[in-house]
Amino acid sequence: MENKPNNELKRTLGFGSAISIVVGTIIGSGIFFKQASILDSAGSSTMAILTWIVGGIITLTAGLTVAEIGAQMPYTGGLYVYIENLYGRICGFLAGWMQVIVYGPAIMAAVAGFMSIMMTNLFGIGKEWRIPIALITILAIGIMNFFENKVGAAFSVITTIGKMIPIAAIITFGIFWGHQDAFGQTVSEVNRNSGGFGVAVLATLFGYDGWILIANLGGEMKNPQKLLPKAIIVGISTVLVIYTLISIGIFRFMPADLIHRLGENTTSYLAVKAFGNIGGKLLSIGIIISMMGTLNGKMITFPRIVYAMARRGDLPFSRYLSYVTPKGKSPVIATIFLIVLAAIMMLFFDPDHLSDLCVFTVYCFYLMAFFGVFILRKKNKERPFSVPLYPIVPIIAIGGGIFVLISELFNDPSGVLLFIGIVILGLPIFYAVKRMDKKRMKP
Template structure:
């Protein structure tokens, strides 16, 4: 039977962690993609609402696993515990060499675009600036987790300022744009289910981060009471914030001006606050994105290190090398180089859609693990159980399958790339396990 760690995290710290983990750059920049693939205002807001509801179901489902298996490792640990080391390795491989590098690349691209918005450096400098941003974050994190943690705390506060300002001033203005709340594609010629799937794929990037919420279960005073409440209220508030921000964008600018426009947040800020005020908001957005970049570097560089300690990666001795402050710098450098390749090859939406497709395959495995363990290990200590079982886990599973299936049909090349990179881990796993046995 599992011993559950009882420490000092109460409800409000848990709520703050939920919201702080999820809110990142997607809230500012996915309006470009969602309006483009859905075609209408109503459908855009609908996919943001539906994405939030799905995320709440996903968070509540994984929280049961986190409370029952209170160990470090998160997603990889749940899959390893349920399905064995092979699938646990693939989950760790996908996170180490697709998910986290792709997150770094995506955030860095957005950061570079904000520099361009402020100083007009030109497109030729976007990729070098993006690369420099990732390098600078790696150097900061090589100073140790304390340095990264200080930066994360500062940016957590700053990231809320542009959101609050845009929503309050945006909804107070007398808008000239008609906003429809009907979730249809109208006369755009876009198929409803294609728009729904592509829109959800886009919003899932903005909601991503919820998987880390369950990691605090073993350190909560009362996980049975506080964990589901923190997840439901926290992700519910995030959903409301995202809806209000996107409603402000749609209320401020015609939808045709938002489609495919990665500068929609900056242009909205300029409309609301003028040229100077818009620049201040852009700086706030830029700091928020830099903080998100820092968060993914802090957590990402430690995943291959953990795998290497188990002897699961080639050159494991290298991946476990740390600085004098305890930072796994080789793991960080490897993820840096993969992220640089992604910056050079792909745009923001292509990168984020691929990482969402890949990671949701493993999320669905984690959701199904709930059913496996309920049947296989009835005596497992579960300080918290998902409410409305099996409805909420089934919603999470079906939503994940729908998003992945839609991606396969509508963006086959992107999905195939993610699958192939994931499957590259199989020969490495077989080689490493064979070496360990010999």
């Protein structure tokens, strides 16, 4: 399993595949399962819809800012590569470590957990089957990604097309056949329990999560300097419009107090009520396919971060983690590694809690990347892509990132400290790996 010079990933991804991965990775469980928790935190249907718009704007400004950076660093590894080039080796390692040990496994576990809720509701089986179903799904999608990246990309295209059916159904039925007022349903109807607008926005960012993962495939895109910014901008803008319309459709069809009572089962209830038992089941299957597409997108991208770090010798057992299959050039050991970590996360955290914590953790490093655009502007006068309305857009991204961190810190300080502690734990591991490398190099 030695990392030979020709042991490289293939540049086979075009614009269509890139857009499908962005949209397919973003649209998954968040928009379908976060409506009730966002409503409870926001306090009214109007504010809940506004949080999806604000979350989308924050994400779009973040995407535009990172697109300028990514166009100048079109390599496999994404955020890990950006942070290292901007701030040095140790900061880069921590960015990669965060994604490999905390963010990646947590986000995959959260999506699989939400999907298993939908599947148990669909088949009418007990809650005790949620974790086994989630584990089997992660394993199955992981095995599919043992093959060439074209296989996973093709699955992303198929699931992205497939997920548009339930999305179009919810939007159309809710807006045109709903009898509720989407705006103006008050706090008294939902018995607001905790959080606030900031926590609600944080929850929407889980729904928008995944936009940066296409950057991890920079080394596998045919023309990353041009395709990467386009894929990020078009993908995020499309999702922002879709999410806003879905939220309006749901509030048009269901009163806020009912959404509050149903919680995570809101979408399943809506599917059956709107389209009957058979139609509801078909719609639920479409939503499950949507979440499988999201999970697949993450399964494509996160092992590339492990691969990029292992190629540098930054991880224990890098020789094995950097292995790619001779024919398909797929990082199979890295994929297995992430499946195991995601399974562990799934056993110890509930999906809703995981989703908020992993968004907080990744935004710590997003903020560093946002500031990095100012650093690169001083160094590089010519760029393949320039963020529009500079410096307003990066400043909005920075402000949004700070807003996210402060909100979650006040909402869940113990969870925040736990995840920060896991990230900091990477420092002694980094130095231990480097000491071992020096010993091996000695004659």
